Amino acid sequence: MQILRVVLLISAGFVLAGCGADGEPIQPTMSANVGVGSSGTFVGGGVGLRRGGLGVYLGL
Template sequence: MLRVLQLIAVGFVLAACGADGEPIQPTMNATVGVGSSGTHVGGGIGLRRGGLGIYVGR
């Protein structure tokens, strides 16, 4: 289910970049954490325009 949401978000970002009007610059982040239980990796992608923001990630 998470993969499906990520694919939808990527499609939304690509569609938003080619829409009429000024393109929206997507934002991305990546994290790597190290703790006593091991390491974990996370990341996400988002769009922000005015007061509206959409972010999909972990």
């Protein structure tokens, strides 16, 4: 449950950065995937921002 709160706070930071709260807007990137393996199914995803040579990506 604690990890979920941290992920939500970081995601909120990405949203604020993406909307241009501190300068020009940055288009965020998002990804989602679903897989099936020998141990069952899994779901994953992530969100990221890229500005110039700096990129930040948070995956789950």
